Structures are given as C-alpha cells and as structure tokens.
Amino acid sequence: MLHPHTIGIVGTGQVGMATAYALFQQRIANELILIDRDRARAEGEAMDLMHAQGYVGRRRVRAGDYSDLARAQIVIVTAGVAQRPGESRLELLQRNVAVFHEIAEQLDRHAPEALLLIASNPVDLLTYAMEQLSSRPRHRVIGTGTMLDTTRLRTLLAEHFQVDPRSVHALILGEHGDSEFAVWSQANIGGTPIRGHTILGKRCDRSCRDALLAQVRGAAGAIIECKGYTNWAIGLVIAHLVRTIQEDQGSVLPITSRLDGAYGLHDICLSIPVRVGIEGAGAPLPLPLDDEERAALAHSAEVLRGFIEGLGLG
Ligand SMILES: NC(=O)C1=CN([C@@H]2O[C@H](COP(=O)(O)OP(=O)(O)OC[C@H]3O[C@@H](n4cnc5c(N)ncnc54)[C@H](O)[C@@H]3O)[C@@H](O)[C@H]2O)C=CC1
Numbered sequence: 332m333l334h335p336h337t338i339g340i341v342g343t344g345q346v347g348m349a350t351a352y353a354l355f356q357q358r359i360a361n362e363l364i365l366i367d368r369d370r371a372r373a374e375g376e377a378m379d380l381m382h383a384q385g386y387v388g389r390r391r392v393r394a395g396d397y398s399d400l401a402r403a404q405i406v407i408v409t410a411g412v413a414q415r416p417g418e419s420r421l422e423l424l425q426r427n428v429a430v431f432h433e434i435a436e437q438l439d440r441h442a443p444e445a446l447l448l449i450a451s452n453p454v455d456l457l458t459y460a461m462e463q464l465s466s467r468p469r470h471r472v473i474g475t476g477t478m479l480d481t482t483r484l485r486t487l488l489a490e491h492f493q494v495d496p497r498s499v500h501a502l503i504l505g506e507h508g509d510s511e512f513a514v515w516s517q518a519n520i521g522g523t524p525i526r527g528h529t530i531l532g533k534r535c536d537r538s539c540r541d542a543l544l545a546q547v548r549g550a551a552g553a554i555i556e557c558k559g560y561t562n563w564a565i566g567l568v569i570a571h572l573v574r575t576i577q578e579d580q581g582s583v584l585p586i587t588s589r590l591d592g593a594y595g596l597h598d599i600c601l602s603i604p605v606r607v608g609i610e611g612a613g614a615p616l617p618l619p620l621d622d623e624e625r626a627a628l629a630h631s632a633e634v635l636r637g638f639i640e641g642l643g644l645g
Pocket residue numbers: 341342343344345346347366367368369372409410411412413414423427430433434449450451452453454475476479507560561562565
C-alpha cells in the first residue's frame with residue numbers, strides 16, 4: 332500500500348537535497364528515501380539530515396535503492412546533469428534522456444503506482460520523455476514547469492509595487508526556458524490589472540514589463556554564473572507541489588503536463604494552468620490569452636516540438 336508521507340528522491344545533488352531539506356523541515360514527509368548513482372553521497376546526505384530530528388521530531392531519511400520505493404506515493408526526479416555557465420537547458424537534453432531511460436525502467440519495476448514529479452532539465456522534454464518511457468497513466472507524470480519562473484516574476488513584481496508577493500497574481504507559461512512568456516493580460520495585484528493601471532503610486536508600462544520578463548528568463552543563468560547551480564527556490568517549489576498532491580488540494584498551478592487538445596496543442600508537454608491533486612495533473616483551465624500570448628504559447632510549443640522529434644521515443 333502506498334504511504335502518502337513516504338517520498339522518494341532520485342538524484343541527491345543540489346536540487347534533490349534542497350527539496351529534501353524543504354520536505355523535512357516543513358514536516359511534509361515522514362520518510363524520505365534518497366537514491367543516487369553515487370550511493371555514498373546519498374548516505375552522507377541522509378545521515379546529515381537525520382541528525383536534525385532533535386529539532387523537527389521523528390522522521391526517517393535513508394539512502395536506498397529503487398526497490399525501497401514500493402511504498403512511496405510520490406517520487407521526485409532531480410537526477411542528471413545541470414547546466415554549466417552559459418549553457419541552455421535544451422543543451423542538456425541528450426545527456427539527461429539517457430539517464431531517464433534507466434530511471435523509468437527502475438521506477439516502473441519498483442514503484443509502478445507512484446506519482447512522478449520531474450524537475451530535471453529540460454523539464455518539459457524530460458516530462459514528455461518520462462511519460463513515453465513509463466507505463467503509468469500520463470497524468471501521473473508531471474513536471475515543475477514554469478512554477479519557478481512564476482514565483483520569480485511574482486517576487487520581482489512585488490518588489491516593484493512594494494506588496495506581498497502572495498498578493499501578486501501573475502503567471503509565466505510555455506516552456507521552462509528561453510521561449511517562456513508572461514500572461515500580462517491577466518496579471519494583477521490584488522485584483523487590479525497591472526496593464527494600464529497605477530497601483531500604489533507605481534505603474535509597470537511595456538518597457539518595465541519587458542525588463543521584468545527578461546530578468547525572469549535570465550534568472551537561472553545569472554544565478555548559475557554566480558554560484559554554479561540553482562536550488563533553494565526550486566526546492567520550495569517542489570515541496571509546495573508535494574503538499575498540494577498529498578492533500579489533494581486541487582490548486583491551479585503552472586506545471587508541465589501533457590496537452591492533448593487544450594489551447595489547440597497536441598502531444599506536447601509544457602506549462603499552462605492545470606488543476607493539481609492526488610491524481611496528478613487534472614484538467615487544464617481555459618485561460619483567455621490575448622493574441623500576443625497565444626502566439627507566444629504556439630512558439631514555445633514549436634520550439635519544444637523541434638526537440639521531441641529528435642528524441643526517438645516513438
Ligand atoms: N525544473 C527546474 O525549475 C529546475 C531544474 N533543475 C535541474 O535539476 C537537475 C539537477 O540539478 P542539480 O541538483 O543542480 O545537479 P547535481 O549535479 O548537483 O545533481 C544531480 C545528481 O543526479 C545524480 N545522478 C546522475 N545520474 C543519475 C542516475 N542515472 N541515477 C541516479 N542519480 C543520478 C548525480 O550523481 C547527482 O548527485 C538538473 O537537470 C537541473 O538543470 C535545476 C534547477 C531548477
């Protein structure tokens with residue numbers, strides 16, 4: 332029987348461990364199973380985290396094999412290689428698809444019922460690859476998509492308007508990558524549209540909006556230039572997603588899921604707002620995009636489709 336508080340993490344690098352830390356610290360998981368090709372690394376990380384039980388209470392964190400995932404309700408995949416400075420997410424594709432063949436086979440054998448949450452990059456294409464490689468229902472494979480980019484935009488807008496980021500309602504959709512776009516037609520601060528309105532004495536005109544979007548698109552590159560990787564924000568994004576699934580919240584989130592007809596797109600994984608619950612990706616919401624946004628979504632789909640055809644996944 333699956334246990335909702337048993338969570339597996341495949342890949343105990345920077346992202347995997349920022350995620351483990353968030354899950355542990357927020358008491359989202361009672362049992363964390365850490366799997367990595369480098370077993371010693373996973374063992375060390377498990378021991379380190381376990382030693383904080385004196386402050387968070389009784390929790391189990393252990394290094395394991397795929398066979399230890401039988402009880403896991405959710406398995407988070409953060410394995411693979413990360414971008415080097417100057418490298419795009421799409422450049423990781425071939426290296427990480429090879430890793431995913433092996434992981435999909437192991438997960439199908441040992442955790443066929445677990446919901447898979449993909450973070451490895453390029454996340455849209457690897458979510459697609461995992462859906463193709465795994466025999467589980469497609470809605471049970473989801474990617475973090477543009478959740479990270481969306482929180483980056485909300486943070487920047489909150490700074491601009493000097494409000495709580497949680498009062499900023501704005502979305503980044505499409506590819507988690509260079510072709511992503513902001514849905515400015517719907518963006519608002521506490522209900523007041525950002526376009527065309529002065530909010531708390533401040534405006535964000537076209538050039539301000541373009542500059543903020545450029546900052547969001549460049550955020551990963553800027554952080555990687557400084558510290559070599561990004562991890563803390565994505566760790567919190569994944570913890571939020573895990574809680575959403577565990578509690579069957581039905582939150583609407585810009586995750587990566589399979590589109591088969593929504594927004595006129597077929598057979599592709601990218602981010603649009605989707606209901607998320609215990610079964611994974613639910614129905615997409617029919618966000619009324621304007622012409623420019625529809626064109627941007629179609630462009631993201633075209634960029635990704637160019638790569639899907641080269642994956643050879645059938
Ligand atoms: N979706 C998102 O928003 C974000 C995605 N990422 C992506 O997450 C991935 C991980 O990034 P980092 O943790 O910084 O990389 P990292 O290099 O620190 O960790 C990757 C880990 O995967 C392990 N690994 C490699 N192949 C494996 C296999 N076949 N089986 C099990 N473990 C394996 C490695 O031993 C390593 O511990 C990258 O693809 C990165 O681009 C990073 C940040 C945000």
